[in-house]
Amino acid sequence: MFSTASNAQPNFGAFAGMKPQLVTLDELFASTPRETLDIGEGLFWQGDRAQHIFEITEGVLRIFKIIGDGRRVITGFLYAGDMVGLSLKDVYLYSAEAVTAVKVRRLTRKAFQDAIENSPELRPQLFSLMCDEMAAAQEQMVLLSRxxxxxxxxxxxxxxxxxxxxxxxxxxxxxxxxxxxxxxxxxxxxxxxxxxxxxxxxxxxxxxxxxxxxxxxxxxxxxxxCGDGDSYEELGGSGVKTRQAVWPN
Amino acid sequence: MFSTASNAQPNFGAFAGMKPQLVTLDELFASTPRETLDIGEGLFWQGDRAQHIFEITEGVLRIFKIIGDGRRVITGFLYAGDMVGLSLKDVYLYSAEAVTAVKVRRLTRKAFQDAIENSPELRPQLFSLMCDEMAAAQEQMVLLSRxxxxxxxxxxxxxxxxxxxxxxxxxxxxxxxxxxxxxxxxxxxxxxxxxxxxxxxxxxxxxxxxxxxxxxxxxxxxxxxCGDGDSYEELGGSGVKTRQAVWPN
DNA sequence: CGAACCGTTGAAAGCATTCAACCTCGGTGG
DNA sequence: CCACCGAGGTTGAATGCTTTCAACGGTTCG
Missing domain, CATH: 1.10.10.10 (Winged helix-like DNA-binding domain superfamily/Winged helix DNA-binding domain)
Structure with missing residues (x-):
């Protein structure tokens, strides 16, 4: 399932023997080899044991669920910089496939968790990502619902x-x-x-x-x-009417 | 933006005079006063400055978004033990109202963040809750989509x-x-x-x-x-066909 | 050049919505 | 005590948006 083209990047400037200080999630993955996926190739499947976290380096990935009679629901598209596989279940709850040719890096769940647990810098970044993802999920519910x-x-x-x-x-x-x-x-x-x-x-x-x-x-x-009205509008309470810049036509 | 279903356990035995070690998220809120909401009363509104995190102690809350022309989408119902208000935006992205009479406790965002940052016990619990919520959101997308x-x-x-x-x-x-x-x-x-x-x-x-x-x-x-077929079924890859216990009728 | 895949277009069917009337149950006031 | 009212819920008929089924156009690739 994986062709690993190793373009591991050198770990820039750290004194020999010293553990480098991680400041961004991106750097967490920087030292792991890159793997490539062809168009349509799967990264993992719903139900697989969830052993890795992935970072997309290049390309577009779709994540989706399939229910009973084959109906497919794509719950998201992931681009370079996004992470996938985050979960605490022991199996993946959805599948991930390459929409275009994709390059990814992977980390074992344990390695990822350790890194997060040991870095006060990384935690807020992870939290932030998860919040953004949740916000996107809710927007999608609005779209699908109404x-x-x-x-x-x-x-x-x-x-x-x-x-x-x-x-x-x-x-x-x-x-x-x-x-x-x-x-x-x-x-x-x-x-x-x-x-x-x-x-x-x-x-x-x-x-x-x-x-x-x-x-x-x-x-x-x-x-x-797009159906979003102005932006956040009339919602009782402290409804702050925000007005968008007017666009040509 | 957070629902979360938690089963908080009681804090067993801490010596008098000692600062108790927080071992569950629930205990984080335990010392704050309870507030009550009448049926239909709002806890906060979409667009309000997001200054607090709440834990529901009793009752049922609905969280929802309203778009342009008044269409309402309820993105979740929250029950006792759930938390709401988690986000890193400075405004709430949705509103929360009492479906039944509700009792809540609140914590400022800062207090909450500090507690999380200082407790290696609490962090995995929060992570777990957020993952559960994300999983629920995806299930809801499947429901709304197909x-x-x-x-x-x-x-x-x-x-x-x-x-x-x-x-x-x-x-x-x-x-x-x-x-x-x-x-x-x-x-x-x-x-x-x-x-x-x-x-x-x-x-x-x-x-x-x-x-x-x-x-x-x-x-x-x-x-x-319910449209979920068996459970996680035919999904190519390592599709493990799981079979449910057969129910009467 | 033909097969296969992807995308577009047309016509008919279907499921949920819309509009409207009616029902049911608590609460209220005479 | 009971008629009346209003909110929430149910049911019916017609409409409509999306789906389904089907055919066709265009592009790519062997």
């Missing part, structure tokens, strides 16, 4: 695009994954995804740029259609 | 019932919340919830016991209808 197909697609494009636009509304969106992957992530069928994208194109909101990329022709409209 | 109304209701009854049946398939389910709450949690309308429950009753799978409780007349059927 958004229309159009809103789901717009939300998805915004999410993917923002990742490469420093959080700004993107002018371009590159999709690494297939329509089927998108459908399984958004809780739709491949046909509905396709039809909805076609409509967004016809309305001039996005413009195709190859099959897996779009230019966002009307960022403001895309934002308006 | 399950039919009937499967959602059956999954919901199982989830609620198991909480009071030590994880076993329950023989009885008590619902603290209204049909509207259930609908907003399952991504359905109140009418669909009502109709689906009626059908389950007509088929003899559950038997009403007041308006907010059911006897599970056919636990096996309930389990079969």
């Amino acid at each position: 958004k229309s197909a159009e809103e789901r697609l717009c939300s998805f494009f915004l999410m993917i695009g923002r990742r490469h636009a420093g959080g700004q509304v993107p002018r371009m969106v590159e999709l690494a994954m297939s329509r089927q992957d998108i459908a399984d992530y958004l809780g739709l069928t491949i046909e509905t995804v396709s039809r909805t994208i076609t409509k967004l194109i016809q309305r001039g909101i996005i413009t195709p740029n190859g099959r897996h990329a779009f230019d966002v022709t009307k960022p403001g409209k895309l934002l308006a259609l | 399950k039919s109304a009937e499967e959602r209701l059956c999954s919901f009854f199982l989830m609620i019932g198991r909480r009071h049946a030590g994880g076993q398939v329950p023989r009885m389910v008590e619902l603290a919340m209204s049909r509207q709450d259930i609908a907003d949690y399952l991504g359905l309308t109140i009418e669909t919830v009502s109709r689906t429950i009626t059908k389950l009753i007509q088929r003899g799978i559950i038997t009403p016991n007041g308006r907010h409780a059911f006897d599970v007349t056919k636990p096996g059927k309930l389990l079969a209808l």
